[in-house]
Amino acid sequence: MFWWLLAAVCSLSHSELLSATVGARNAELRQKFIPPAEAAVNSGTKFMFSFLNSHLDTSPANDSEILTVSVTNPSASSANIVITSPWPGFQQMSFSVASGASQMVTITPPSIQTNYMDPEFEIIVVENKTLTLISSQPVFVVTSNTHTDLDHMDKYSVIPVCQLGQEYHIVGDQSSLAGRLMSSNIFTVIATVDNTLVSIVDYGSKGPKNYTINTGQQVTLATFWYTTNIVVLANNPVAVISGAVCGFGYYNQYECSQETVMLYPINNYGLHVPYNKFLPEDFGEMMVLVQENNTNLFVDGIQTFAGLSVFNYVIFRFRNGGYITANNPIYGLAVGSTNVKDQSGPFFAHLPAQNNFVSSPITFPVAQADNEKSLSNYARVVTLIGNIGFMQLDSYVPNGLAYTRMGRSNFYFIDIPVQPGVHTVSSLNGGIFSVTVYGFGEITSYAFTPGLDLQTSGTC
Numbered sequence: 001m002f003w004w005l006l007a008a009v010c011s012l013s014h015s016e017l018l019s020a021t022v023g024a025r026n027a028e029l030r031q032k033f034i035p036p037a038e039a040a041v042n043s044g045t046k047f048m049f050s051f052l053n054s055h056l057d058t059s060p061a062n063d064s065e066i067l068t069v070s071v072t073n074p075s076a077s078s079a080n081i082v083i084t085s086p087w088p089g090f091q092q093m094s095f096s097v098a099s100g101a102s103q104m105v106t107i108t109p110p111s112i113q114t115n116y117m118d119p120e121f122e123i124i125v126v127e128n129k130t131l132t133l134i135s136s137q138p139v140f141v142v143t144s145n146t147h148t149d150l151d152h153m154d155k156y157s158v159i160p161v162c163q164l165g166q167e168y169h170i171v172g173d174q175s176s177l178a179g180r181l182m183s184s185n186i187f188t189v190i191a192t193v194d195n196t197l198v199s200i201v202d203y204g205s206k207g208p209k210n211y212t213i214n215t216g217q218q219v220t221l222a223t224f225w226y227t228t229n230i231v232v233l234a235n236n237p238v239a240v241i242s243g244a245v246c247g248f249g250y251y252n253q254y255e256c257s258q259e260t261v262m263l264y265p266i267n268n269y270g271l272h273v274p275y276n277k278f279l280p281e282d283f284g285e286m287m288v289l290v291q292e293n294n295t296n297l298f299v300d301g302i303q304t305f306a307g308l309s310v311f312n313y314v315i316f317r318f319r320n321g322g323y324i325t326a327n328n329p330i331y332g333l334a335v336g337s338t339n340v341k342d343q344s345g346p347f348f349a350h351l352p353a354q355n356n357f358v359s360s361p362i363t364f365p366v367a368q369a370d371n372e373k374s375l376s377n378y379a380r381v382v383t384l385i386g387n388i389g390f391m392q393l394d395s396y397v398p399n400g401l402a403y404t405r406m407g408r409s410n411f412y413f414i415d416i417p418v419q420p421g422v423h424t425v426s427s428l429n430g431g432i433f434s435v436t437v438y439g440f441g442e443i444t445s446y447a448f449t450p451g452l453d454l455q456t457s458g459t460c
């Protein structure tokens, strides 16, 4: 069952880079799909998603999860929202969100979490726990899963159905083997149309595991083992949510926390990924997945790996940050962690590549739930050096001197404190930028990326 392999690499000349580890997975031939031609920002009118399990034991009385969905409406007219799910006990929800406002709703029952209470691990199961959200206007949707005591938290941006695809590479927690849980890593694959063939490639050694599922059904795997770089293929667009029930990030102490992202299809990977650690981390950890064989990775212009294959992935640790570039498209994922003073906690966050940056405004909600109000919340704005005096959060335009360079790149970032409410980041000169919203408290944190330029099928 040891079909994963780790090997340390020690040829690092750059002082910012603390370590780089390459992982690999043996597997079958991989199919490639032709990417759609158009690109658009990820707000939309139809979303399909699920909550990954965050219930740490088999007693319903112990941990209690608060599951929420926040719908933010940047459009000029009010949006009518309907949320449905086939899961027994879920009641259909209908509400409206005024122009410029955000509305948070609580999703019950907690058993709607995939693989709730961990009954099925190391087994791929088909479940009916998908939520479908339909809006009359383009909206931005973010989910949150947190325990009542604010522990075990993460959030993810929901990618609209129009931006889903047919090939994904899973990301999981790399410290899962240290966990005390039956499962730690978990992902779910949701069908958006009937008769969807889902293939889980590289899980086990006996070839792809195939499932044919209908609209709103999903294939879920929860496992004690590593999941990074498992490949999901489908013959129709699918939604994939990936992470850990309770991962440890880099600082492997006794407290674990949920880590989640909704993945985007691999045809959105890019060549230039700027990275810097998040507040208040001691150092930064991020993972890089590759899309093609013979991929060479460079950190701050220095070649760090040559000839990586599609089966490889790399875990980088940085003192502060670095600029990761490659000769073929790559994907970067930030892994948050608790620092030595017990501040912050594990989370997963997309690291937008330059081709995922946008130039149109990004509107997002902060600290929607009462139990989140004690967190320190930030909007990280990343842009190119030519735009640093021109980025605006609501009516605040930070001075260009307040930005920090990301490795040896032309990308700079600023972490702007944000209060609970709805905020908008925009560019005064039409320059491109990305936003990561994150927050943290004592042994807890979340992060999500509210606006990414992703391929679209054209029917948002």
Ligand SMILES: *[C@@H]1O[C@H](CO)[C@@H](O)[C@H](O)[C@H]1NC(C)=O
Pocket (backbone or CB within 6 Å): 028, 029, 030, 291, 292, 293, 309, 310
């Ligand atoms: C990458 O190389 C492997 C092994 O050599 C091969 O099986 C696979 O088809 C290649 N994939 C791509 C995308 O070229």
Ligand SMILES: *[C@@H]1O[C@H](CO)[C@@H](O)[C@H](O)[C@H]1NC(C)=O
Pocket (backbone or CB within 6 Å): 057, 059, 061, 062
């Ligand atoms: C779960 O709750 C039961 C009582 O409701 C308690 O006996 C048990 O120790 C708790 N388990 C954990 C892991 O907290």
Ligand SMILES: *[C@@H]1O[C@H](CO)[C@@H](O)[C@H](O)[C@H]1NC(C)=O
Pocket (backbone or CB within 6 Å): 126, 127, 128
């Ligand atoms: C899911 O829904 C399908 C179709 O209604 C049903 O046949 C199946 O038994 C359900 N599966 C579970 C695990 O509830």
Ligand SMILES: *[C@@H]1O[C@H](CO)[C@@H](O)[C@H](O)[C@H]1NC(C)=O
Pocket (backbone or CB within 6 Å): 197, 198, 199, 208, 209, 210, 233, 234
């Ligand atoms: C599983 O699906 C893949 C397509 O993703 C196909 O090539 C393969 O033949 C299928 N295997 C089985 C056993 O059905």
